[in-house]
Amino acid sequence: MENPIGKIEQPISLPIKRIVRETEHIKTFFFNREFGSKPGQFMIMWIPRVNEKPFSIAYDENGELGLSIAVVGPFTEKLFTFKEGDLVGLRGPYGSWFKLKPEYKKVLMVGGGYGTAPLATLAQQAVAQGTVVDFCRGAHSKNLLLFGKRLNEIGVNKITATHDGSEGTQGSAVNLANDQIDKEQYDCVYICGPELMEKKIVVHCAEKKVLCQVSIERHMKCGFGLCGQCCIDGSGERMCKEGPVTTGEYALKQKEFGAYHRSKSGLLEYFHDDH
């Protein structure tokens, strides 16, 4: 019998090494430690006596971990007051990841908000193996677009949509991405962003019979696969273990994908289209 007992998972307190402001609402926090993660996996960050929350891994290379975080509520507000040298707890990496095949010739990545972060790492790996990457980003305006410089350095084809037209096409990333899918021949489409955006692209991929992968965020209390808070209606599977990254085919079978998620208490909360 294997002996799995003795595994210990507790947050490791690490000082913030560097903070980079990406946009008005997003900062990237760097730590002096690599975690050997794969793109799409996430960490759980602890601020003592505040809370513990999941964040996708934006950077995990050259001895550094970076998390790109949007300020949205009590935890992230507290974090945004932190300076270099302040301690936060980290554990992970957790969850499934985006899968890239060596034979892929051309892929599309669609990132909304902080969803751009894990895809940037994926893009880096794709370009390194000779896959052509079209990278579609959307935001309200130019100054809210994430990782422009990083994506240039990686060498992707940036395709951009802003609602106010301040950069790229005027309009939504969804329309832009779906147009690309109609125009181009992609081996796979990778999507990470607000769930309603994700859903529209996943549905379009299905219609066009294009493979896609998507990250499904659910309320997470543990990341251990125990609390059940992240279980999704449909398969009942845990988005912290079997997810967050799934195939588009799988996502569409989940009755709650693009429809609702569960709050901290387990009450259903429906998604509202505010785009």
Add this chain to the structure above:
Amino acid sequence: MENPIGKIEQPISLPIKRIVRETEHIKTFFFNREFGSKPGQFMIMWIPRVNEKPFSIAYDENGELGLSIAVVGPFTEKLFTFKEGDLVGLRGPYGSWFKLKPEYKKVLMVGGGYGTAPLATLAQQAVAQGTVVDFCRGAHSKNLLLFGKRLNEIGVNKITATHDGSEGTQGSAVNLANDQIDKEQYDCVYICGPELMEKKIVVHCAEKKVLCQVSIERHMKCGFGLCGQCCIDGSGERMCKEGPVTTGEYALKQKEFGAYHRSKSGLLEYFHDDH
């Protein structure tokens, strides 16, 4: 940091495979399992709702463990009623062992009673590496001598003393062994038997400046190095961990060696010379 936690030591219940009657008071119990022990180490045997007791390893080869056990009290009396197929619990091996150097040309082994058992395995290893082994045994009479056939097969020089002269020299093993030490040139003398016998030979070795090793049996409750019942006055070390096998030099520094031992409660019990 190393992670030593998770170690589990509980008796493993095994059926008795075979029972060999060696002498009137000694039987060897065989089990279908090898433990990778070294000569001089011991096992702890559990009979549920009776007790748990330490026994030296007599055989540990060809997929079999063998323990040669003298009937002396409640535990061993119960064990002597057991048949093949009956279950007993075993854990181990524990403790230190007799050390044999490749450069040893000739050694003497002195076994008293069941003390012959671990030495027989040691003799086997010595002969295999080309060391000449003089093997000295003593008993009241011929029919109480242990392992005659086994020692012949190993190819040692058997030197025997019986009190009644029914085999070998008439007299005690102590005198016989000490005569040998005077006569021959031994690289090391290995002694395992009643403690007063051991002490006399160890003292003689010290006088003659001959290296020796000896097994010191103390009351053992755990074998884990925790209960402390086997700690010896002098060094205070644990005979289940740092012992039972020590050098003669070490043994002579222990004030209780050959003088007294501790009972189950910790009260001192002095050895009596009833030879």
Add this chain to the structure above:
Amino acid sequence: MDLSANIAGLTLKNPTMLASGVLGVSRASLKNVIGHGAGACVIKSISLEARAGHNAPNIITFEAGAINAVGYSNPGVDAAKEEFSNLKELGSPVVASIIGKNADEFAEMAERFLSDEFAAVEAVLSCPHTPGYGTLAGQNTPENTEKITKAIRKKTDLPVFIKISPDSNPIGEVARAAEAGGADAIVAVNTMGPGMVVDIQTGQPILDFKMGGVSGPALHPIAVRCIYDIHKATKLPIIGCGGVTFGKDAIEMMMVGASAIQIGTGIYYRGIDVFKKVTDEIAEFMQRKGYNKLDGFIGLTHKLEE
């Protein structure tokens, strides 16, 4: 070989059950767990009102098990009633789990929540880390155990399971009180402690509630002893719970008197198919020992004493 288990009129295809509070937050998650081999499931405990529970960290693991202070997060009785419907289709019995601040609340929960969707109801008197409930509200005394059990008993025809604390002392009396109150089975045990782990870099207790109930391997030998003691004290069937990770852990519990066992933290160590793995390991053991059914060794430890 017959691996089926019987407890208080329920028949399970195997003796492994999902423990309350682990995964069973939704109908879909129960279905998933049953698909991985659970003979029955207990849902996450439900209270009258929705509860957000404690802030995270809610769970940590340490050298010897897990410590949790989830704080009974649940959507409340009305949402839960909607969530847990058509349960008979799931293929294994589903047991409701209810909590309350006192006997009246338990009675109200029983009345409003229970229906024959459920195969039984488990009443939890034993959480060590939620103010107002369980041991923190003194629900684990013999008096309160009897009182609460009676209150629930009046309101339902389902078999009533009382889930007790390993810190009940003497635990046999608590079990007897449940029996006197009309319980059909004892679930032994809930988490122990509470325990606390401090992050030495900051000096801060890691769990947001600072302390939480200890589960997993650390709890197992204590759970086994509790079952042993309860079996001596009552004739009620016992469902063992606490640190079942391998088949051997389940077998130990059955030998000291459990008719079935629950698994929570074991999912962490062996995956969600721990139910199938443990069942297979029990079957292997039975094969080797020549047992045809669980009754061959349930209570064996006590029989050997006769």
Add this chain to the structure above:
Amino acid sequence: MDLSANIAGLTLKNPTMLASGVLGVSRASLKNVIGHGAGACVIKSISLEARAGHNAPNIITFEAGAINAVGYSNPGVDAAKEEFSNLKELGSPVVASIIGKNADEFAEMAERFLSDEFAAVEAVLSCPHTPGYGTLAGQNTPENTEKITKAIRKKTDLPVFIKISPDSNPIGEVARAAEAGGADAIVAVNTMGPGMVVDIQTGQPILDFKMGGVSGPALHPIAVRCIYDIHKATKLPIIGCGGVTFGKDAIEMMMVGASAIQIGTGIYYRGIDVFKKVTDEIAEFMQRKGYNKLDGFIGLTHKLEE
């Protein structure tokens, strides 16, 4: 860096102490343990009469720690008095440990056994597996704790340490009762449970006494919480005990309020030089964090709450 610890007037060169019942059966064994770095030693508990203790198996280890039912084997007060002499020569303070069936026996033990050979006396009210003593005799209630403490206090001028059970509930009240009785420090904690491990091949509990006290990693988070609770309840110095294996375990206990710590089962996992190893690990931590003395972080968790 100053690693010395102070408890109730005792000065220890480092905060690691040998826990009672582990190794400390003879003067020689204490000397050996002190040679491996222990800042102080507690002897194995002594009773009026010699006790052979329970039959073996007396100790087993399991996934998460050790379980023992030694049953207080000891040679009795007269032999022990002879054994434990010239203790001042050993280089670290030696603490006596005494047990009794009731307050009178504790008083008699104090009178007959104690002398200024010892630096302090530890009275054990908390063994979970020896009939007539500890929790099995109800010595862990606040009333009995106060009564026994008072009885000992009258008979000795040595600092009196009261060793309490993790199963005391609420533990703060027991600590306060010891304080009211005149104790100088609390030792928290003894083993928990009891627990039981069954050999599934035979159906037999492995320990001959069937059940025993659980120690080691399984106990650690519970011991930490007990210390945390006791620190809130009393101003008495606390000696932490339970599952200290690494320096981090000791540091946790000090952060929640312990002034020193004891190690028993840790010897199994890390060898007899666990005292030196744990001390070195504490020193390393202090170096990294810039602490000059233990006081820099003793009680830190509570200070952060202010």
